[in-house]
Amino acid sequence: MTASAATGTFEQALAHAARLLERDPALAESQAREILHAVDGYPAALHLLAAARAAQGDARGALDILEPLAQTQPTWAPAHFDLGLARARLGEAAGAVAALRHALELAPDLPQGWRLLGDQLHAMGEREAASEAYVMHVRHGANDPRLLAAGAALAGDRIGDAERLLREHLREMPTDVAAIRMFAELAARVGKADEARQLLERCLELAPGFHAARQNYALLLHRSNQPEQALVEIERLLAVQPEHPAHRNLKAVVLCRTGDYATAIDLYAALLAEYPGNAQVWMSYGHALKTAGFTARAIEAYRRALAIQPSFGEVWWSLANLKTFRFSDDEVATMRAQLGRTDLSDDDRLHLDFALGKALEDTGEYAASFDHYAAGNARRHAQLHYDPAETHARVEHIRRQYTREFFAARAGSGSDARDPIFIVGLPRSGSTLIEQILSSHSQVEGTMELPEVTSITRLLREQAEGEGAMPYHEALARLDADALRELGEHYLAHTRIHRKTSAPLFIDKMPNNFMHIGLIQLMLPNATIIDARRHPMACCFSGFKQHFARGQSFSYRLDDLARYYTDYVRLMAHFDAVLPGRVHRVIYERMVEDTEGEVRRLLAHCGLPFEEACLRFFENERPVRTASSEQVRRPIYREGVDQWRHYAPWLAPLEQGLGEVLRMYPAVPAQEGT
Numbered sequence: 001m002t003a004s005a006a007t008g009t010f011e012q013a014l015a016h017a018a019r020l021l022e023r024d025p026a027l028a029e030s031q032a033r034e035i036l037h038a039v040d041g042y043p044a045a046l047h048l049l050a051a052a053r054a055a056q057g058d059a060r061g062a063l064d065i066l067e068p069l070a071q072t073q074p075t076w077a078p079a080h081f082d083l084g085l086a087r088a089r090l091g092e093a094a095g096a097v098a099a100l101r102h103a104l105e106l107a108p109d110l111p112q113g114w115r116l117l118g119d120q121l122h123a124m125g126e127r128e129a130a131s132e133a134y135v136m137h138v139r140h141g142a143n144d145p146r147l148l149a150a151g152a153a154l155a156g157d158r159i160g161d162a163e164r165l166l167r168e169h170l171r172e173m174p175t176d177v178a179a180i181r182m183f184a185e186l187a188a189r190v191g192k193a194d195e196a197r198q199l200l201e202r203c204l205e206l207a208p209g210f211h212a213a214r215q216n217y218a219l220l221l222h223r224s225n226q227p228e229q230a231l232v233e234i235e236r237l238l239a240v241q242p243e244h245p246a247h248r249n250l251k252a253v254v255l256c257r258t259g260d261y262a263t264a265i266d267l268y269a270a271l272l273a274e275y276p277g278n279a280q281v282w283m284s285y286g287h288a289l290k291t292a293g294f295t296a297r298a299i300e301a302y303r304r305a306l307a308i309q310p311s312f313g314e315v316w317w318s319l320a321n322l323k324t325f326r327f328s329d330d331e332v333a334t335m336r337a338q339l340g341r342t343d344l345s346d347d348d349r350l351h352l353d354f355a356l357g358k359a360l361e362d363t364g365e366y367a368a369s370f371d372h373y374a375a376g377n378a379r380r381h382a383q384l385h386y387d388p389a390e391t392h393a394r395v396e397h398i399r400r401q402y403t404r405e406f407f408a409a410r411a412g413s414g415s416d417a418r419d420p421i422f423i424v425g426l427p428r429s430g431s432t433l434i435e436q437i438l439s440s441h442s443q444v445e446g447t448m449e450l451p452e453v454t455s456i457t458r459l460l461r462e463q464a465e466g467e468g469a470m471p472y473h474e475a476l477a478r479l480d481a482d483a484l485r486e487l488g489e490h491y492l493a494h495t496r497i498h499r500k501t502s503a504p505l506f507i508d509k510m511p512n513n514f515m516h517i518g519l520i521q522l523m524l525p526n527a528t529i530i531d532a533r534r535h536p537m538a539c540c541f542s543g544f545k546q547h548f549a550r551g552q553s554f555s556y557r558l559d560d561l562a563r564y565y566t567d568y569v570r571l572m573a574h575f576d577a578v579l580p581g582r583v584h585r586v587i588y589e590r591m592v593e594d595t596e597g598e599v600r601r602l603l604a605h606c607g608l609p610f611e612e613a614c615l616r617f618f619e620n621e622r623p624v625r626t627a628s629s630e631q632v633r634r635p636i637y638r639e640g641v642d643q644w645r646h647y648a649p650w651l652a653p654l655e656q657g658l659g660e661v662l663r664m665y666p667a668v669p670a671q672e673g674t
Contacts, residue, residue, distance in 0.1 A: 014044055021048075025055035043073055050082060059089040070099065077107035085116060093120045111141030112173070119175050122206060134207035138178045150182060154189075162186055177203045181213045184220075193224050194462070211237055211244075218250060225451045227258045228497050245271055249281060252288070258497050259447065261292040279309040286318060299325065311338045313351030317547055320358035327359040335359065350379040354547040361545075366646045373545055374650075380547065381556035388563040391554065394515070395567045397470045399574045401477065402518040407578060410522055413481040415488025418526040420495070421507045421606060424514035425532035426568060427552055428542035430588035434532050435509045436617040437599055441608055445503040449510040452494050456487060456523075457516060476519060488523035505606070512551065514568060517575050521582065528606050531572055534588035536565050536662045540654055541644040562657025569661050573671045587666045589641055 017031035029052035035045040046069050054062040066083040073079045084099035100117040104110060118133035141147065146169050153162035166183045169176065184199035200217040203210060214237055221230035231254055237247040252267040268285035275281065286301035299322070305315045316335055319325050327335075338344070339352045353376030360369035421438060423431045439446030457472045464471030479487070499506050511532075513520065520527060533539075540561040548555065554564040575583055584605040591598045599614050613619075644651070655662060660669045 014048060017048055017052075021051060021055055025052045028052040029056070043069060043076070043079070047079055047082065050086070054082070054086060054089070059086050062086045063090060075106060077103045077110065080106065081110060081113050084113070084120075088116060088120055093124050096120045097124070108136075109140050111137050111144065114140060115173060115176055118206065122175075127208070131207045131209040134175070134177045135209045137176070138207075138210060138212075141176070141178055144178075147179060147182065150179075154182070154186060159186065159190060175206055177207045177210055177213065180206075181210070181216060184213075184216060188220060188223075193220065196220055197224070209240075211241065215246060215250065218254075222250070222254050222257065225455045225494075227254050230254050231258075245275060249284070253284065256284075256288050256291070259500060261288055264288050265292065265294075276304075277308055279305040279312055279315070282308070283312070283315050283318060286315070290318075290322065295322065295324075298322070310334060311341065311344060311348050313338075313344070313348035313355070316355035317351040320355040321547075326362055327355075332356070332359050346379055346383070350376040351547060352376075353379070354545070357545060361646075364646075370647055370650045376547060377544060377556040381560075384553045384556065386553040386556070386560060388554065388560050391564060392567055394470065395571045397473060398515070398518060398571060401470075401473055402575075402578065404578045406477075407521065410481070410484070413484040414521075414523045414525045415485050415492065416526060417488065417492055417524065418528070418607075419492060419505055420524060421505055421528040421530065422513055422520055423507060423509045423511070423530045423532055424517070425511050426534075426539050426543065426565060427511050427548065427555070428546060429511070429532040429534040429539050430586065430591065431509055431511055431532035433588075433591065433617075434530060434586055434602070435507050437602065437614050438507055438606070440613045440617045440619075441603065441611050442613070443503055443505055443608055444606075445499055445501045445506040447495070447498040447506055447508065450495055450498060450508040451510065452491055453508070453510060453513050453516050453519065455494070456491060457519065473518070476522065479522075484522050487519075491523060505608075514572060517571075517579075517583070521579060529583045530602070530605075531583050531585045532588070533585055533666065535641070535644075536562075536658045536665055537651065537654065538588075538641065538644045540565055540658070541647060541651060544654075558651065558654040559657045562654050562659075565658060566661050569668050570671060573668050577671065589666075592641060 013031060013035050017028045017035070020028035020031065029049060032045050032049035032052055036042055036049065039045065046065055050062040050065040050069070053059075053065070062082070063086040066079060066086055070076075070079045070083045080099050080103035084096045084103060087093075087096035087099060097117060097120045100113055100120065104113050104117065107113070114133050114137035118130045118137060121127075121130035121133055146165055150162045150165040150169070153159075153165060162182075163186060166179055166186065169179050170183065173179065180199050180203045184196040184203065187193075187196035187199060197217075197220055200213055200220060203213045204217060207213065214233055218230045218233035218237070221227075221233065231251070234247055234251045234254065237244065238251070241247060248267055248271055252264040252271075255261070255264040255267070265285070265288050268281060268288060271281055272278070272285060282301050282305035286298045286305065289295075289301055290298035299319065302315050302319050305312055309315075316338075319327070335352055335356050339349065339356065344352075353372045357369045357373035357376065360366075360372065421444065423434055425431055435446050438444045460475040461472040464475035495506070495508065505528075514531065517529060520529065534542075540558070543552065543555040543561055544558060546552075546555065554560045572583065572585075584602065586598060586602060596615060600610055603610055603614065
């Protein structure tokens with residue numbers, strides 16, 4: 001046999017033995033020994049023999065082979081990698097680190113070498129060096145087949161496949177920070193924000209220098225209503241990468257949440273000077289400018305976005321949502337042309353329908369306008385799967401739990417602070433007008449629709465650990481006076497970031513807080529509660545015309561709106577009965593007809609002296625974040641009161657659904673069982 005033929009035979013035998021490793025490592029060891037019997041000291045066979053021993057759990061036997069092999073093969077990376085692996089399995093961290101570093105000097109593109117090095121350094125307490133190793137693992141592991149498959153599954157919204165692949169991968173490699181980050185993304189996508197947070201915290205514990213994971217973490221904190229913590233993480237990112245556009249953009253987004261619009265606007269302007277072709281940033285810039293009262297500049301920003309991306313439906317809707325803006329004939333034609341495309345996303349299409357509905361309403365083409373509003377609502381409703389029966393059940397549970405006796409048993413609980421003024425009700429009910437009037441008073445600061453009450457309900461739900469049909473309410477019922485006071489102090493502490501002045505009172509204008517009056521009463525019994533109410537047809541149809549950025553899932557069908565409004569009236573009547581005089585109601589139409597009288601009554605309920613500035617609320621230059629931002633910068637006008645009547649021919653489902661609530665407005669039907 002020739003030398004080349006013999007070599008070929010050995011290579012075939014080695015390949016066969018390597019294939020046996022996974023299913024029968026003992027047989028693989030036997031094959032390796034046969035090759036070594038024929039060719040003593042053959043490096044590839046020794047390497048295979050060590051792998052077979054390791055696969056059978058004999059790390060010491062593997063090490064006995066690998067140490068001399070690595071000495072005779074100083075430039076063969078696999079031998080040094082396996083030597084590091086064997087030492088790691090035996091708990092010899094320092095030796096493992098030395099072998100792995102040598103392997104990675106020879107072959108830097110060994111992703112699992114970097115991961116294993118990170119594990120050993122972490123075990124030795126060398127956190128900074130471990131972090132650098134984990135980051136190198138991310139860099140060199142981008143082409144891992146299983147992670148690529150999991151990423152493809154996530155991109156294709158095949159959540160089950162992605163979860164299975166990631167769980168398998170992490171069972172084998174629990175410190176793979178790239179996989180942990182991907183799993184956190186999956187958890188966030190399915191609404192498991194706490195699990196996503198824990199995964200990202202583990203990721204950053206292992207690899208503090210994993211900037212992409214920290215960016216994800218900051219974004220998650222922002223979305224979880226923790227803006228202060230989000231800003232801390234963003235500043236850590238910017239300390240290392242001060243010019244990174246994504247970090248700067250996220251900082252601007254969070255600053256808008258905290259009301260720091262001037263700084264956010266400057267950040268957006270600087271980004272756009274460097275990246276003028278980014279339509280998304282132009283839109284965000286427009287939002288910030290609009291909220292801060294720079295309407296003309298906002299319109300220009302929105303138009304810059306549309307010049308880059310004419311199909312960008314959300315920008316068309318942002319212009320329509322200014323309420324005072326009027327589209328030109330050319331702009332209407334452009335929207336229609338874009339809507340005629342076959343390649344539009346659902347989101348672009350529904351935003352264009354809402355925008356065209358508003359454009360045609362402004363020109364008096366009510367039938368065509370309603371068709372577009374209806375189309376946009378139908379598309380959005382299909383995305384949300386709202387169930388009105390769940391809302392009704394929640395309202396009925398609240399009415400049963402929060403009785404006169406329930407509150408009497410807890411009298412004296414909660415924080416004594418009277419700082420917050422809660423404005424509750426339905427969206428589009430005149431709440432922004434009330435906020436603007438009150439925030440024009442020298443002792444009151446306007447903020448925004450604060451999500452903190454909702455965050456507290458989430459905390460209570462977690463404490464209940466899913467017990468009962470309504471876990472948040474059941475958890476709240478078990479709290480003693482000290483715990484209720486702590487909840488009130490928690491609310492005040494977490495809303496402080498939104499307070500920019502020394503005014504003693506501030507406004508929380510989250511309309512949906514009418515569902516949480518029981519919680520507000522228990523944790524902040526001295527806070528003021530204002531109920532903003534508007535004619536049912538006007539309020540509901542105004543909601544139907546509005547595409548909300550988030551929440552308000554009930555607003556995309558007329559019959560759902562009718563049921564929600566009816567449940568709202570029923571719940572507020574209950575609290576009027578069990579907490580007499582606790583809630584001050586402002587009827588929008590009365591505010592329009594007798595502004596000064598209503599303003600005086602409103603201020604008196606808040607314990608505030610009358611100030612003339614409250615009648616000149618339209619001169620207030622504070623930022624306004626809601627859809628009514630431009631309307632409340634003008635004096636009260638009567639035209640909006642009956643605007644819904646133009647659409648009366650198409651509103652029968654709404655009228656029928658409202659029934660007695662509509663016929664008795666502003667009085668309410670008698671409430672049984674209160």
